[in-house]
Every structure is written in C-alpha cells, then in structure tokens.
Amino acid sequence: MQRDKFFREIENVTHPNEKLVKTHCSYCGMQCGMNLRVNTITNKIIGVEPRYDWPVTVGKMCPKGVTAYQQTNHDDRILRPLIRDDASLKGTKEGFREASWDEAYDLIAKRFGELQSQYGKDSLSVFSGVSMTNEKCYLTGKFARVALGTRYIDYNGRFCMSSAAGGFLRSFGVDRGSTLPWTDVHETDCLFIAGSNTAECHPTSMFRVWAVQERGGYLIVADPRETPVARRADVHLDLRPGTDLALANGIVHLLIKNGHIDEAFINKHTNGFDETKDLVKDFTPEHTSMITGVAVEKIERAAEIYGKAPNAIVMFARGIEQQHKGVDNVSAYTNMALVTGKIGRPKAGVATFTGQGNGQGGREHGQKSDLLPGYRKIYDKEGAAYVSKVWGIDPEDMPQAGVSAYEMFELMQEKTIRGLYLLCSNPAVSAPNLNFVREALKNLDFMVCGDFYLSESAEYADVILPSVTWSEDEGTVTNLEGRIIKINKAQEPIGESKPDWQMQVELAERLGKGKHFSHLKTAKDVAEEFRLASKGGNADYYGATWDKIDEQDGVFWPCKDAEDKGTPHMFLDKKFYHPDGKAKICALPYRPPAEEPCEDYPLRLTTGRVVYHYLSGNQTRRIQFLNDMCPEPYVEVHPVTAAKYNIEHDENILLFTRRGKANYKVKITEAIREDTVFVPYHFGHDESINLLTIAALDPMSRMPEFKACAAQIEKLKSGKVL
Amino acid sequence: MTMTINDSTYTTETAKTKRRLYMELENCIGCRSCLAACTQCGGHEQRNRNYVYDVNPLVNRQTMPLMCLHCVDPACARSCPAQAIQIHETGAVLSALVEKCIGCQNCTIACPYGIPKFDEEENLMYKCDLCIDRTKDDIPPMCASVCPSNTLQWLTEEEIAEKQNRHDLDNEKWVTSMPYLEGETNVKVNLPGILQGTVKLF
Numbered sequence: 001m002q003r004d005k006f007f008r009e010i011e012n013v014t015h016p017n018e019k020l021v022k023t024h025c026s027y028c029g030m031q032c033g034m035n036l037r038v039n040t041i042t043n044k045i046i047g048v049e050p051r052y053d054w055p056v057t058v059g060k061m062c063p064k065g066v067t068a069y070q071q072t073n074h075d076d077r078i079l080r081p082l083i084r085d086d087a088s089l090k091g092t093k094e095g096f097r098e099a100s101w102d103e104a105y106d107l108i109a110k111r112f113g114e115l116q117s118q119y120g121k122d123s124l125s126v127f128s129g130v131s132m133t134n135e136k137c138y139l140t141g142k143f144a145r146v147a148l149g150t151r152y153i154d155y156n157g158r159f160c161m162s163s164a165a166g167g168f169l170r171s172f173g174v175d176r177g178s179t180l181p182w183t184d185v186h187e188t189d190c191l192f193i194a195g196s197n198t199a200e201c202h203p204t205s206m207f208r209v210w211a212v213q214e215r216g217g218y219l220i221v222a223d224p225r226e227t228p229v230a231r232r233a234d235v236h237l238d239l240r241p242g243t244d245l246a247l248a249n250g251i252v253h254l255l256i257k258n259g260h261i262d263e264a265f266i267n268k269h270t271n272g273f274d275e276t277k278d279l280v281k282d283f284t285p286e287h288t289s290m291i292t293g294v295a296v297e298k299i300e301r302a303a304e305i306y307g308k309a310p311n312a313i314v315m316f317a318r319g320i321e322q323q324h325k326g327v328d329n330v331s332a333y334t335n336m337a338l339v340t341g342k343i344g345r346p347k348a349g350v351a352t353f354t355g356q357g358n359g360q361g362g363r364e365h366g367q368k369s370d371l372l373p374g375y376r377k378i379y380d381k382e383g384a385a386y387v388s389k390v391w392g393i394d395p396e397d398m399p400q401a402g403v404s405a406y407e408m409f410e411l412m413q414e415k416t417i418r419g420l421y422l423l424c425s426n427p428a429v430s431a432p433n434l435n436f437v438r439e440a441l442k443n444l445d446f447m448v449c450g451d452f453y454l455s456e457s458a459e460y461a462d463v464i465l466p467s468v469t470w471s472e473d474e475g476t477v478t479n480l481e482g483r484i485i486k487i488n489k490a491q492e493p494i495g496e497s498k499p500d501w502q503m504q505v506e507l508a509e510r511l512g513k514g515k516h517f518s519h520l521k522t523a524k525d526v527a528e529e530f531r532l533a534s535k536g537g538n539a540d541y542y543g544a545t546w547d548k549i550d551e552q553d554g555v556f557w558p559c560k561d562a563e564d565k566g567t568p569h570m571f572l573d574k575k576f577y578h579p580d581g582k583a584k585i586c587a588l589p590y591r592p593p594a595e596e597p598c599e600d601y602p603l604r605l606t607t608g609r610v611v612y613h614y615l616s617g618n619q620t621r622r623i624q625f626l627n628d629m630c631p632e633p634y635v636e637v638h639p640v641t642a643a644k645y646n647i648e649h650d651e652n653i654l655l656f657t658r659r660g661k662a663n664y665k666v667k668i669t670e671a672i673r674e675d676t677v678f679v680p681y682h683f684g685h686d687e688s689i690n691l692l693t694i695a696a697l698d699p700m701s702r703m704p705e706f707k708a709c710a711a712q713i714e715k716l717k718s719g720k721v722l
Numbered sequence: 723m724t725m726t727i728n729d730s731t732y733t734t735e736t737a738k739t740k741r742r743l744y745m746e747l748e749n750c751i752g753c754r755s756c757l758a759a760c761t762q763c764g765g766h767e768q769r770n771r772n773y774v775y776d777v778n779p780l781v782n783r784q785t786m787p788l789m790c791l792h793c794v795d796p797a798c799a800r801s802c803p804a805q806a807i808q809i810h811e812t813g814a815v816l817s818a819l820v821e822k823c824i825g826c827q828n829c830t831i832a833c834p835y836g837i838p839k840f841d842e843e844e845n846l847m848y849k850c851d852l853c854i855d856r857t858k859d860d861i862p863p864m865c866a867s868v869c870p871s872n873t874l875q876w877l878t879e880e881e882i883a884e885k886q887n888r889h890d891l892d893n894e895k896w897v898t899s900m901p902y903l904e905g906e907t908n909v910k911v912n913l914p915g916i917l918q919g920t921v922k923l924f
Contacts, residue, residue, distance in 0.1 A: 670780070
C-alpha cells in the first residue's frame with residue numbers, strides 16, 4: 001500500500017552469521033525504516049542496513065539514523081540502578097553508587113510514601129517524554145494517575161508539539177499531525193513550508209520536497225534563515241523571528257483579495273470566515289512587510305503561487321509553534337488551506353513536522369496533564385469514567401488535570417511538588433530559562449530518573465533507573481503522518497537495564513497498586529490494554545493490532561475495529577471533528593513576541609537544531625561520527641552585524657539576555673537576517689542556549705517561546721582568533 | 723597498465739540492467755549521511771571514503787559531495803607502480819589490494835579529485851570501491867541507498883538517458899553538464915613523477 005515512484009524492490013545484503021531485524025529509527029517523527037544487523041553468535045546489534053521496502057523512506061536515512069544503532073552497546077550505558085546518598089552533590093555526576101533493583105525500588109517506595117503521607121498525593125510528579133513507544137507513553141500516564149495518584153504529570157511534548165496540537169484542535173476539532181500520507185508530498189503542486197528547517201530536522205522528507213520542484217511545482221519557505229531547504233525555494237520569506245502570525249494573515253488577505261478563495265467550500269464546510277476576512281483586512285502587503293521585514297513583492301508572489309496551485313500542502317514545524325502565540329500561528333497558517341478549500345483531498349492539506357519519534361502518539365494517550373488515552377479530556381466525565389473502568393479504579397479516584405511542563409518547575413521551586421519521576425527527557429538542557437529550571441530540580445526533596453545514559457538532568461537525581469534503548473524492546477510508535485508503526489526488538493537488554501513499562505509495573509507493585517499493573521507481563525500485554533483504553537476516543541487505535549500494522553505497512557489512526565483499514569487521508573468526506581462537522585477559520589489579531597529588541601538587547605535570538613544532533617543531544621553527542629561533525633554550539637551572525645560588533649569568524653564572544661549568558665564561537669554567514677542570531681540547542685551545562693531563552697508561555701498550549709527573545713553580544717578580550 | 727578483474731557472479735544479465743551512480747549536486751543538503759553510510763559498508767572499517775564540502779561557508783548553505791567518479795581510465799590506477807588498484811568488470815575502481823599496495827602514495831596525488839587517502843598505520847591506500855559487495859549484484863551502494871535528498875542516486879542507463887533528455891531543451895542554451903559527468907574531461911592531468919627525466923643542474 002502507498003507504494004509510489006520512489007519504491008523499488010531491492011534485496012538486502014546479509015553477511016554470514018548475521019540476521020536483519022526490521023524496525024524504525026530511534027529519533028525524529030520521520031521514523032525512517034531501517035534494518036538492524038544482529039550478529040547471530042553474540043546476539044548483539046552490530047550495524048545497519050537500509051530498509052528499501054519501507055514505503056515512506058525507501059531505505060533513506062540521515063546521519064543520525066545511520067549511526068543510531070551505536071547507542072545500544074555504547075560504553076556510556078548505565079547497566080545497574082544507581083543511588084546517590086549525598087544530596088549535596090546534586091547537579092553533578094559525582095556520588096552515585098551501584099545498587100540492586102530491590103534496593104532502588106525500596107528506597108523509591110519509601111521516599112515517595114513519606115512525601116505523600118506528609119505533603120499529600122500531589123507532592124509527587126512525573127515528567128516524561130515521547131521518544132518512546134505508545135505502550136510506554138500510555139503506561140506512564142496510568143502509572144502517574146493510578147500508582148502514584150498524582151495530578152502532576154506532563155511531558156516534553158509541551159516543548160515540541162503542543163502548539164500544533166492546540167491549533168489543529170481549534171481549526172479541525174482533531175489533532176492528527178498530517179491530514180495526508182507523506183507519499184502525497186511529492187505529488188502536490190506547491191509546498192508552503194513555514195518554520196521548518198526540513199533538510200536538517202527531517203532530512204528524509206527532502207527527496208519528496210525536491211521532487212515537487214522537479215515536476216514544475218513550487219516551493220515557498222518562510223524562515224529567518226536561508227536554511228538548506230530555503231536555499232532552493234522559489235520564494236524565501238525571510239521574516240523576523242516571532243512575526244509568523246502577521247505573515248499568515250497577510251497571505252490570507254491576498255488570497256481573499258485575489259479571488260483565490262473557494263466560496264462553496266467556505267460556506268458549506270467552515271465557520272468564522274467573515275470575522276477572519278474582517279480581521280485580515282488590515283494586513284495589506286505593506287503592513288505585513290512592515291511587521292515581518294519581508295519584501296512586499298515576496299509576500300505577493302507567495303500568495304499568488306499558493307492561490308493558483310491546483311493542489312498545495314501547508315507544512316510547518318517548531319519555528320512557528322515555539323512561540324507564545326504558537327497555537328495562533330498554527331491556526332493562521334491552517335486558514336490558508338481552509339479559505340482556499342485545499343484540504344480534505346489527496347495531495348492537498350496541512351501537516352506539521354513532528355519533532356520526536358512518537359511526538360504524535362505520545363501526546364494522544366495520557367501523558368499530557370489534562371489528557372487520558374484516546375485523546376480524551378480528563379475533565380470529560382464520560383471519557384474519564386470509561387478509562388477508569390479499563391484501569392479498574394473508581395472514577396472518583398481519577399486525579400484532576402495538572403499543570404504544563406514548565407509550570408511544574410515553578411511548583412517545584414515553591415515546594416508544592418517535592419518529588420519527581422523523570423523519564424525519557426532531559427529538561428536540564430531542553431527547557432527554557434535553565435538557570436531557574438536547574439534550581440527547581442535541585443530544590444526537589446527526592447528525584448528518580450529513568451535513562452540509559454547519565455544525562456544532564458540525571459545529574460540532579462537521587463536514584464537512576466537504567467532503561468533500555470529503543471532496540472531492546474518492542475512496541476508501536478505513531479509517525480508524523482499519523483501512521484502507527486512497529487518497533488521491533490533486536491537485542492536483549494544489556495546489563496540489568498529494563499524497559500520503562502516493566503519498571504513501572506514493578507514499582508506499582510511496591511506501592512501497593514499491583515492489582516492494576518501485575519497482569520502486564522509483556523509489551524504486547526500493555527499494547528492490548530492500551531488499544532482498549534483508546535477505543536471510542538478521537539485517537540482511536542482499537543483496530544490497530546500489531547498484525548495489521550505488519551500486513552499493511554502501518555495503520556493510520558483513527559482505526560476503530562478489525563475491519564477498519566485505517567485513515568491515510570483525513571476529511572475526505574469534508575467532515576471535520578467539531579460537533580457541527582465544520583472546520584473553523586480563525587480571526588487572530590497579531591501579537592508581537594513577548595520580548596522585543598530594545599537598546600540594551602538589540603538582537604533577535606532564535607534557536608533550533610543541526611542535522612547531526614537530536615533534541616538535548618544526550619544520545620547524539622555520544623556518537624563519535626555525529627560529535628565529530630558538530631562537537632560544540634556556535635552563534636550564527638550576519639557579516640554586517642559582525643562588523644558592527646567588530647567580531648570575526650571563529651572568535652569567542654559572550655551572548656546574553658535578561659535571563660542568562662553563555663560563550664559561543666561566531667559563525668559568520670550571510671544565510672541569516674542581520675537583526676537575528678541563531679544558536680543550536682543540543683548542548684549541556686554552560687553551553688546550553690536555553691540558559692538565555694524566555695519562558696513566555698502560549699496561553700493555550702503553554703508552549704515556551706524558544707524561537708524569539710532579545711539578546712546582546714559582548715566582544716571578549718580573550719575571544720580573538722589567533 | 724591497469725587490470726580488470728572478473729567476478730563469477732557478475733553475468734551478462736546483470737550488465738543489461740546495469741545501474742550507475744548518478745549525482746544531482748544541487749540537491750545536496752550537507753547532511754553527510756553518505757559519509758556515515760560509507761562506514762557501514764562491509765570492509766570499509768568504519769572509515770568514510772567519500773567527502774562533502776561547504777561550497778561557500780561564510781555565504782550560504784550550499785554543499786556538495788565529493789565522490790569517486792570511477793573514471794574509465796583512472797589516474798589512480800595508472801599511477802600505481804604495483805598494479806594494486808584494480809578495475810572491477812562493473813567499472814568500479816577498487817581500493818588497493820592489501821597484498822600489492824606498497825604505500826608509495828602516488829595515487830593519492832594522482833587523482834585530480836583527491837579521493838584516494840593513505841592510512842599511515844596500515845601503510846595502505848584506501849578509496850571508494852562503490853560498495854562492490856553490493857553493486858556487483860546491482861544493490862545500490864550505501865551512500866546512494868541512504869541519501870535523503872536524492873543527490874546520490876542509483877539509476878539504469880535508461881533512467882539516466884531520460885534525465886538527459888529532460889534537460890536537453892534544444893535551444894542552444896547551456897542547460898546541464900550531463901554529457902560530461904562520467905569524467906571524460908578536457909583537462910589533462912599529469913601523473914606523479916614529473917621530475918623523472920630531469921637532469922640535475924649540478
């Protein structure tokens with residue numbers, strides 16, 4: 001199914017004493033297919049072989065994917081539970097000693113018990129992540145609510161996909177990251193990509209992106225930097241960071257003015273057009289240009305191309321979403337598809353590039369502070385009652401909604417939250433305003449961290465539980481298309497490491513909640529319960545059995561029962577998920593970034609990724625090839641700006657904001673706006689750019705504004721290049 | 723003189739559907755996945771044999787891969803005094819044979835593209851062998867298998883001809899450098915040993 005012109009039958013190479021295990025990459029939402037090479041004598045993973053028969057990526061992998069297998073048997077793996085008795089060493093790597101699982105579990109049960117009896121159930125918290133399987137994500141939500149009985153659970157998707165989720169829910173009534181399969185992408189006539197450094201963050205999308213241009217189609221890219229994908233765009237909308245909402249309103253203004261709207265579609269299938277038309281009236285090309293800094297002609301050309309394209313896909317990513325108006329940006333760009341009716345059919349639609357491997361599935365099934373499995377709201381009584389039944393608890397015992405990821409750190413600082421179970425995330429690098437966040441972690445009475453490497457966040461833990469890498473467990477992941485796929489186990493866990501779901505079952509037993517968990521003996525057992533828990537929700541996985549996933553090359557949700565083959569294209573019947581079946585065109589007034597440049601902080605700081613690293617870099621900085629390619633952060637500066645500060649390429653400078661400072665090497669490039677500087681965020685300790693970023697949160701998604709704040713450069717006496 | 727080696731698994735049937743490495747340099751996004759993948763080919767000993775350059779790093783993000791072009795009459799092989807560099811019947815110019823390479827490094831300076839490199843420890847030259855374990859059976863080399871941007875592709879003669887036709891606008895305008903991709907250039911390159919025959923002045 002969904003095999004296209006890029007698909008070719010190619011036999012794989014197998015060497016003597018080797019077998020291939022079909023699976024997917026551990027990193028981003030592309031979830032590229034790969035075969036892990038396993039030595040059949042040692043039963044260890046020794047390499048990678050392309051998976052040519054995976055229809056989305058046909059064997060292609062980025063350098064992270066090619067080297068992903070090197071994580072599993074890496075020397076830095078934590079092999080046994082670690083305990084640190086001296087709390088004064090928090091925030092360092094020092095003082096940990098190896099312990100047995102029994103001792104670790106006993107200590108956790110004792111300390112968690114003490115905290116809850118003294119300060120109440122909600123004194124504990126869970127901070128998790130979505131670079132793990134649906135089964136693990138699901139069970140983490142259940143563990144927090146049932147085993148710990150706390151309301152405080154949230155996850156790193158809050159820093160990643162929350163704005164896309166909020167925007168899609170508002171516009172469509174449902175949050176599936178892409179309205180169409182990726183095998184449509186190269187067949188569209190116009191790609192409008194906003195705030196996505198696609199070539200570095202989702203490289204294996206690029207052969208489809210270039211193919212649009214090869215067919216004579218158009219590529220429009222909105223980005224403050226001339227990224228490798230913007231380099232070849234037909235129109236590069238080089239906007240000021242944090243001004244997307246004005247740009248999107250400006251494009252919609254022109255689509256209406258140029259008569260490129262689909263009135264029949266608007267009347268039949270949407271609400272809110274008139275208010276929106278009224279609001280965007282002010283966003284003339286000149287006004288839009290004044291706010292965004294993009295030339296009038298470029299705005300006009302982009303609107304004309306998108307308007308004329310028979311089919312077009314609007315795509316975006318963290319560039320527009322990691323703003324304190326990220327949700328509005330998502331809905332505003334989605335407006336383009338809704339006013340032109342370029343949605344609900346093949347080759348036309350809207351998609352976000354999901355950042356983390358399971359950024360889609362992981363946000364649907366109960367790790368978010370206010371969500372339960374199947375994308376049910378925790379305050380929806382009927383939904384909560386259904387999930388309670390699956391979990392075997394009294395609905396009265398279902399905790400209330402908690403707070404968002406960043407707000408949990410605020411509660412740690414003020415001692416409302418006193419204990420933390422952190423897993424699959426490294427907020428000591430990836431959260432904004434790190435000086436505050438690191439203090440909050442230090443301020444905890446007791447912290448447990450599940451990880452397979454000693455991350456910067458694990459340095460704050462009292463107990464570290466050794467988890468497994470993705471290749472030592474099995475389960476499902478939902479990729480950026482909304483396609484549920486299968487991760488397969490290639491090797492037994494090394495040392496005494498265990499999958500997180502198993503730790504949670506065993507820990508729940510210690511906490512006296514065994515009757516809700518003890519029946520879960522395998523990942524498959526968790527999968528079966530999870531499918532049932534999602535049944536009937538918007539994100540319904542009930543029909544997505546592991547067998548069906550294998551047979552069909554994945555299953556697109558919703559998939560309600562055994563007969564249902566899944567839903568590759570959303571809204572083909574033009575039915576949206578709001579109660580009246582209509583989509584919402586949103587009238588969204590422009591708001592500037594929370595912190596605008598001023599005399600003391602005249603530069604706009606924006607952050608992002610490089611192709612060689614993933615998220616906080618806890619995994620990729622340990623892989624030699626990747627670290628050789630990009631061993632340290634840097635600040636990109638335009639030559640005109642560099643001349644103003646009298647700084648040179650490779651010179652070490654001080655970059656600072658109202659919140660923090662760090663030293664970076666200057667990288668001169670004309671591929672950035674003069675008023676903007678860029679630093680990649682994959683680095684820890686003193687090198688973290690998030691020491692400088694602002695924690696201005698989106699009112700709906702609670703997404704911090706990683707992508708825009710005001711900064712200043714200071715030349716260092718010792719910084720000169722020799 | 724260069725030598726061609728025969729491989730029993732390479733049949734006339736394979737020759738018919740013969741594919742070549744084909745490059746579209748403008749597609750390159752600089753991800754260097756081809757380098758990482760190169761290290762994964764059996765026998766490459768975790769060391770890449772292809773390279774990627776930033777074309778104008780202080781200006782823009784244009785990058786380009788530098789791959790062995792597997793020349794029809796390769797300077798590396800011609801410069802080798804020990805006939806250590808052999809040409810496979812698929813046309814792939816192989817890495818130096820361990821038992822023959824004398825470590826003279828002629829090839830490393832003979833190649834106008836700088837492809838052959840020298841391993842001091844092993845006293846051995848190494849270069850791209852077009853993943854001969856794969857390409858002899860028409861399985862794409864690792865670099866082209868993984869290339870996310872389709873800068874590197876593994877295409878049949880027919881597919882390459884189609885590409886060439888597409889770019890031939892028949893309007894006497896320069897369109898692409900297609901016909902010259904195979905390395906039959908107009909530049910003449912001398913091999914190492916230019917001082918041979920020079921008589922010292924005193």
